[in-house]
Amino acid sequence: MPSLKDLKNRIASVKSTRKITKAMQMVAAAKLRRAQDAAEQARPYAERFNAVLGALSASVGSSATAPKLLAGTGADDVHLLIVMTAERGLCGGFNSSIVKKARVAIETLKSQGKTVKILTVGKKGREQLKRDHGALFIGHVDLGDVKRLGYADAQKIARDVLIRFDGGEFDVATIFYSAFVNVVSQVPQSQQIIPAAFDAPETEEAASGPLYDYEPDEERILADLLPRGVATQIFSALLENAASEQGARMSAMDNATRNAGEMIDKLTIEYNRSRQAVITNELIEIISGAEAL
Amino acid sequence: MADMMQFDLVSPERNLLSAKASLVSIPGAEGDLAVGPGHEPMITTLRPGIVKVDTDKGTEQFVVTGGFVEIGAGVSVLAEKAVPYADMDQATYEALVKEAEAMYHDVKANWVNEPGPVDDAAKLLQDMVAVGTHIGLDPMQPNF
Numbered sequence: 001m002p003s004l005k006d007l008k009n010r011i012a013s014v015k016s017t018r019k020i021t022k023a024m025q026m027v028a029a030a031k032l033r034r035a036q037d038a039a040e041q042a043r044p045y046a047e048r049f050n051a052v053l054g055a056l057s058a059s060v061g062s063s064a065t066a067p068k069l070l071a072g073t074g075a076d077d078v079h080l081l082i083v084m085t086a087e088r089g090l091c092g093g094f095n096s097s098i099v100k101k102a103r104v105a106i107e108t109l110k111s112q113g114k115t116v117k118i119l120t121v122g123k124k125g126r127e128q129l130k131r132d133h134g135a136l137f138i139g140h141v142d143l144g145d146v147k148r149l150g151y152a153d154a155q156k157i158a159r160d161v162l163i164r165f166d167g168g169e170f171d172v173a174t175i176f177y178s179a180f181v182n183v184v185s186q187v188p189q190s191q192q193i194i195p196a197a198f199d200a201p202e203t204e205e206a207a208s209g210p211l212y213d214y215e216p217d218e219e220r221i222l223a224d225l226l227p228r229g230v231a232t233q234i235f236s237a238l239l240e241n242a243a244s245e246q247g248a249r250m251s252a253m254d255n256a257t258r259n260a261g262e263m264i265d266k267l268t269i270e271y272n273r274s275r276q277a278v279i280t281n282e283l284i285e286i287i288s289g290a291e292a293l
Numbered sequence: 294m295a296d297m298m299q300f301d302l303v304s305p306e307r308n309l310l311s312a313k314a315s316l317v318s319i320p321g322a323e324g325d326l327a328v329g330p331g332h333e334p335m336i337t338t339l340r341p342g343i344v345k346v347d348t349d350k351g352t353e354q355f356v357v358t359g360g361f362v363e364i365g366a367g368v369s370v371l372a373e374k375a376v377p378y379a380d381m382d383q384a385t386y387e388a389l390v391k392e393a394e395a396m397y398h399d400v401k402a403n404w405v406n407e408p409g410p411v412d413d414a415a416k417l418l419q420d421m422v423a424v425g426t427h428i429g430l431d432p433m434q435p436n437f
Contacts, residue, residue, distance in 0.1 A: 038306070041307040042305055042306060042307075044301070044303045044308055045303045045305045045371055046305070048303065048363065048371055049371055052336060052361070052363055052371075150306065151305040151306050151374070152392075154305075159396075159399070211334060212334045212335055212363075212365075213334065213335040214335070214337070215321065215323055215335060215336075216322060216323055216338070220338075221336060221337070221338055221361070224338050224361070228360075231305075232305060
């Protein structure tokens with residue numbers, strides 16, 4: 001049975017914890033709004049880009065001279081997994097669920113006899129994967145000092161990936177990130193970016209779309225656009241991830257705040273009960289003392 | 294004004310302009326082109342330069358550093374980076390050139406198999422210098 005003083009201290013400490021989680025929740029809410037805004041702003045570019053790229057690759061894709069970024073290297077032996085997570089914790093299952101998805105993919109690929117290489121973006125994923133798969137790391141991108149995600153950050157990652165691809169370090173690249181559905185639900189995703197995989201354009205739409213003239217020719221344009229496509233996809237994934245992280249943190253902190261509230265209620269009841277018990281005890285002592293006289 | 298078409302200028306980070314336009318001048322990779330309503334559908338890449346748009350609310354100009362243009366029912370410019378002409382000063386310009394220069398050196402040092410990206414980066418840098426001269430900023434002729 002804890003003493004009155006202990007209970008009082010515990011209530012005070014849970015109360016200050018609640019203050020912190022409440023503050024974190026509000027900060028996350030503000031950041032979430034900004035992240036969602038950024039994702040919203042980036043959507044038109046990505047959508048148009050993919051539409052054009054999809055149409056282009058459909059018309060060039062089958063030719064023998066198609067760029068490697070589209071057609072692949074012809075092999076399927078070395079896989080690069082780009083695992084994107086947050087730089088900070090305290091955001092519920094956000095990091096773990098991405099890592100879990102990546103782990104499953106690693107095991108599957110390994111059991112198929114493929115070589116796996118890992119590039120991590122964000123500190124948390126690196127820490128979690130280090131113990132089991134540390135030997136597979138080939139690089140890490142730290143976004144810890146990035147205040148506001150810019151396209152330049154995505155370009156830097158894309159350039160790193162493309163240089164490795166050019167150097168023949170891998171055949172297939174897949175990104176792992178979390179798609180933002182809403183505040184309480186973020187779905188870990190994997191998406192193959194090299195060789196580029198597009199949703200096949202629906203035939204009707206493709207037929208009704210305008211027939212474009214290309215200047216310079218289709219293949220040159222495609223060769224120019226594909227590397228940008230990689231950057232665009234990475235950028236969208238980074239933005240989705242940022243929004244998901246804040247969403248996950250917000251709901252995690254909301255839960256924590258509610259739990260702290262419940263705990264305070266329980267502790268307060270316990271405190272009141274034991275205070276009452278002490279008073280009753282004292283009364284009994286006084287009364288029995290008086291009777292003894 | 295007579296005929297108008299939808300014009301959109303988008304960069305990866307935001308939507309810069311969405312308006313009705315009567316004429317758009319674009320720095321295409323193979324030469325400048327002016328696009329009016331009813332232009333034949335076309336896709337072309339951009340070189341660094343100035344996009345000029347005659348909208349129903351006046352003329353707007355943007356400095357772009359590359360990307361591509363889709364001309365269909367309307368015109369969509371998808372620029373890698375775009376800065377309104379009025380915001381373009383020496384400092385902004387220098388930052389852009391520095392970035393192009395850094396990229397050139399980075400690419401040159403790392404790209405082994407294909408010459409393509411290295412040439413592209415060198416061309417980008419040259420075009421950036423040309424843009425600087427054009428809009429009357431010190432082009433900071435880089436030495437490479």
